[in-house]
Amino acid sequence: MNNHFVIPGGFKKWSVGLMIVGALSLVIGIFALHPGAGSHGDNVNSTRFWAVLLQNSTYWLLLVNTSMFFICITTLAMGGWQVAFRRVTEAISSLVPILGLLTLIVILCIVLGNRTDIYPWLDKHHVETDKILKGKAGFLNPTFYTIASILTIGLWVFIGRKMRQMSIESDERGAMDYETGKGWIKKNITWGSFFIVVFGLTVGSTTPWLWLMSIDPHWFSTMYSWYTFASTFVSGISLIVLFVIYLKNRGELEYVTDEHLHDLGKFMFAFSIFWTYLWFSQYMLIWYSNQPEETIYFIQRIGTAEHAGPYKGIFFFNLIINFVAPILILMKKATKRNYTIMTFMAVLIIFGHWVDFYQMVMPGTVKGNPHMSWYEFGIPLGFVGLIMWGVGRYLSKHPLTPKNHPFLKESIIHHT
Amino acid sequence: MSVKKFVVGCFDDEKVLFPAIKNVRRAGYKIHDVYTPFPVHGLDHALGIRETSLHAAGFIFGITGTATALGFMGWIFTSDWPMDIGGKPHFPLPAFIPITFETTVLFASVGMVLTFCYLCQMMPGVKKHHFHLRATDDLFVMVIECTEKANETEVTSFLQNNGAIEINVQEAETGWWFGRYDKQQKLYRHEEVGY
Numbered sequence: 001m002n003n004h005f006v007i008p009g010g011f012k013k014w015s016v017g018l019m020i021v022g023a024l025s026l027v028i029g030i031f032a033l034h035p036g037a038g039s040h041g042d043n044v045n046s047t048r049f050w051a052v053l054l055q056n057s058t059y060w061l062l063l064v065n066t067s068m069f070f071i072c073i074t075t076l077a078m079g080g081w082q083v084a085f086r087r088v089t090e091a092i093s094s095l096v097p098i099l100g101l102l103t104l105i106v107i108l109c110i111v112l113g114n115r116t117d118i119y120p121w122l123d124k125h126h127v128e129t130d131k132i133l134k135g136k137a138g139f140l141n142p143t144f145y146t147i148a149s150i151l152t153i154g155l156w157v158f159i160g161r162k163m164r165q166m167s168i169e170s171d172e173r174g175a176m177d178y179e180t181g182k183g184w185i186k187k188n189i190t191w192g193s194f195f196i197v198v199f200g201l202t203v204g205s206t207t208p209w210l211w212l213m214s215i216d217p218h219w220f221s222t223m224y225s226w227y228t229f230a231s232t233f234v235s236g237i238s239l240i241v242l243f244v245i246y247l248k249n250r251g252e253l254e255y256v257t258d259e260h261l262h263d264l265g266k267f268m269f270a271f272s273i274f275w276t277y278l279w280f281s282q283y284m285l286i287w288y289s290n291q292p293e294e295t296i297y298f299i300q301r302i303g304t305a306e307h308a309g310p311y312k313g314i315f316f317f318n319l320i321i322n323f324v325a326p327i328l329i330l331m332k333k334a335t336k337r338n339y340t341i342m343t344f345m346a347v348l349i350i351f352g353h354w355v356d357f358y359q360m361v362m363p364g365t366v367k368g369n370p371h372m373s374w375y376e377f378g379i380p381l382g383f384v385g386l387i388m389w390g391v392g393r394y395l396s397k398h399p400l401t402p403k404n405h406p407f408l409k410e411s412i413i414h415h416t
Numbered sequence: 417m418s419v420k421k422f423v424v425g426c427f428d429d430e431k432v433l434f435p436a437i438k439n440v441r442r443a444g445y446k447i448h449d450v451y452t453p454f455p456v457h458g459l460d461h462a463l464g465i466r467e468t469s470l471h472a473a474g475f476i477f478g479i480t481g482t483a484t485a486l487g488f489m490g491w492i493f494t495s496d497w498p499m500d501i502g503g504k505p506h507f508p509l510p511a512f513i514p515i516t517f518e519t520t521v522l523f524a525s526v527g528m529v530l531t532f533c534y535l536c537q538m539m540p541g542v543k544k545h546h547f548h549l550r551a552t553d554d555l556f557v558m559v560i561e562c563t564e565k566a567n568e569t570e571v572t573s574f575l576q577n578n579g580a581i582e583i584n585v586q587e588a589e590t591g592w593w594f595g596r597y598d599k600q601q602k603l604y605r606h607e608e609v610g611y
Binding site for chain 2: 280283284287288290331332333415
């Protein structure tokens, strides 16, 4: 066992293969779905093209960005247990620049291409006559949207790079004594807290409002950003679990034990419950007060007692795989230490929250014509391939264990 | 309720305590308990204590709470005293969830506290025998039960060889009025990972 990860042939083949699947779906989509046509919603396939891209790029971007959030929040909490697999989280977060660029391209195409079928607030004449949209125009306008999105992604990339750089520099510098270690941790905490503030102002509030909630600009929910955050956090942890288990099965990551996996499992369990708590809080308040301008969001999805909506199945399926399955399966200690069950649950949770994003984006865009076919599955497979490729690339370039991290000992003897 | 004879060995260092526990278990003596001034990580592992079923009990208490709340509210609002509240259906599930959740937590927590008390043989008013008062201060106290296979002189010399700084023999009450829940100790296995 050496401290370097050599990308196995199968891993490379799968990542490239999946990327090719994604690229092919995109190319076929460009020709078959006419992305340039019908920005007024008269061509469903055209709307579908952009809606799927929006759903996937935002989902996978927030998913990989969760890893950087995880690094920063554990740094701020002076946590030591995660150091043994810290490089895995860094590797996942190294995808933020690439996915951020893709997301920027997608959302800027949507906004600058004036896709009113995705974001109704882009329609200037409509906004003039609509009292609610007029009131929100200071926030929901192309200029603000563009600047805020570029700034958001730029800051994630910038601070994330800084955090990774500090970690990699520590490998080259040799063992740290008490004073240098203290200084290094302090520097980490400074940048980490900067990231947390930015994260709170973006993922914790404005980003989901701009990118996702403005699909239904008349409707609003104060839970929405937290809901999105919880969704991406739990799936981000699942992604970390998947890579940790993969490396562990290949005999790498010698210091990671069942104890670490158990703690990651606790995160998956706890944040699945947290997500459900937010899901329920959003649903129940709207259901209880029963005001038309709020219930419209759920009527679009579930429908009414007389007419079942087109997304009813997906809406409740979402709740089953993201709440019922984790609470029942991950509750036991033994399952959180079992590689097979944890892999299964991680895949299930990532898929489940992808479905969650699907039901967040689609009802407001393609409305009554939901599709679940080659394009909807091809694009996310491409993103999965891209993430695999990026993580493999980062891990093969840098040592798998940050051997000079002052808290490494704490991680090695970690015990739940 | 039975009075048993115990050999009490005191250790002043964790580093001595852990190998001693290993040796005692390997020799086949029955460890009654180890009393420490603070929670020691991995001690339960080293002692080979079977995990308690407190989790399972908690789950069952919780499910009972869920069933009680849902069943009771459902019965009241559908058959016993149906009321029209804000035009909602007679079995408004979302409105019942918060109360169901609270009842689940209440049942699970109270039930688990009582179960925990039972497992540890603690209850207000129960007097427990202190094997060594310094177990609450700075000593790790290992208590070994004397059986027909383990007589006190043998165990005493065994503990002495394993670094105990103070050894004495005591007779103590082990049971209480609810009967004893015996901590099951797994047999020592050679492949066991030590902490």
